[in-house]
Amino acid sequence: MMQALFYTGPEQMELRDTELPSLNVGESRVRVLATGICGSDLHAYHGHDPRRVPPMILGHEAAGEVIEGPLAGKRVTMNPLVVCGHCDYCLEGRQNLCSNRTMLGMNRPGTFAESVVVPDQCLIELPDGLSSVAAALTEPAATALHAINRLERSLTRPLAEASTLVIGAGAVGLLTGLMLRQRGVRHLTLADTNPLRRETAEKAGLTVIDPRETPLDADSIEAVFDCVGASATRAMAVQATRPGGSLMHLGLQDNEGRFDMRSVTLKELIVLGAYTYTPNDLRATVDLLASGALGPLDWVETRALDAGAGAFADLVAGQTAAAKIVLTP
Helix, strand or coil: CEEEEEEEECCEEEEEEECCCCCCCCEEEEEEEEEECCHHHHHHHCCCCCCCCCCEECCCEEEEEEEECCCCCCEEEECCEECCCCCHHHHCCCHHHCCCCEEECCCECCCCECEEEEEHHHEEECCCCCCHHHHCCHHHHHHHHHHHHHHHCCCCCCHHHCEEEEECCCHHHHHHHHHHHHCCCCEEEEECCCHHHHHHHHHCCCCEECCCCCCCCCCCEEEEEECCCCHHHHHHHHHHEEEEEEEEECCCCCCCCCCCHHHHHHCCCEEEECCCCCHHHHHHHHHHHHHCCCCCCCCEEEEEHHHHHHHHHHHHHCCCCCCEEEEEC
C-alpha cells in the first residue's frame, strides 16, 4: 500500500491509501522525493480538462529514487511523456509530438504519491549535487528551454540583443526569465498582475511590471513569450510585439476570445507555439539546474504531500508568493 493524493472531482483533492501499481517489463518503480504542482494540474483541479478523469492521481513534475528497476538506488527525474519511439515525430527527434504519446498524471497514474511506475526509457539520472526539490523543476524548466530555443531560431539578430517580454511570472514564466537572463538578454521585462508573484520575480533579480499600471508600448518588443495563454495576454502580446518580431505562445489557460490575425498579418509577426520538451531538452535542463546558473531557486515552496489539498486551494486563491509549490511525500 501507499499514500497518494487523488483528484476526486472539481476542486476536490483527497489523500488516500491505495494499492501499489503493478510493475511491467521495461518499467521501474520510483520512490517520489519531490513533485511539483503544475498549472495543468490546477486546470484539471477546476474540472476543465476532460483528459484527466477523476478519481486519478495527478502530477508529472518529479524527482525520486528508483527502488525497483535497472537503476535501483539511483536518484532520477523523469520524462512524463511516454512515447512510442517509432512514429515519424519520434524518429525526427520531436518526441513531444509523438502520435501515440501518453502522460503521467493524465492517462497514467501520476506523481502525487509515495511512489510511481515509470517506463525505464523515461528516467534521467541526477548528478549528486542537484537536490531533489531543484530536480523537480526539470519539467517546467525544460518547457521554458524548449520555447526559448524555438523562438531564438526565428530571430534575425542574437537573442541577447533583442528586447524581450515574458508575460506571466508563474513557474514557467519565471524560469523563462531566468534562462533568458542566463543567456545574456539585456533588455528583459516580466509582466504579471499578481503582486506576490511580482515580488518573487523581483527578489530573483528580474525587472517586473504590473501591465495594468505600466502599460506596454505598442509595437515595442522584438521577442514576446506568453506564458499564461489567456485571451487578455494574447491581445497584450500581439499589441506589444514590434513589426517583424516573434511571439511565442506556450501558456494554456484558455482558448477563448478572438486573436488579432489582422495585426499579425500587417506587422508580419512570427507566431510560434511550444508544447513541452524533447528528451534532449530535459537532459540539458538537468545540467543547467545542476550548474546553478538559474540562481538559488529559493522561490520554491515545499509542503508535505498530506498538505497538498491546501496547496491547491492557496494557489487558486493567489495566496502564495511561491512561483512553484513542491510536495514532498
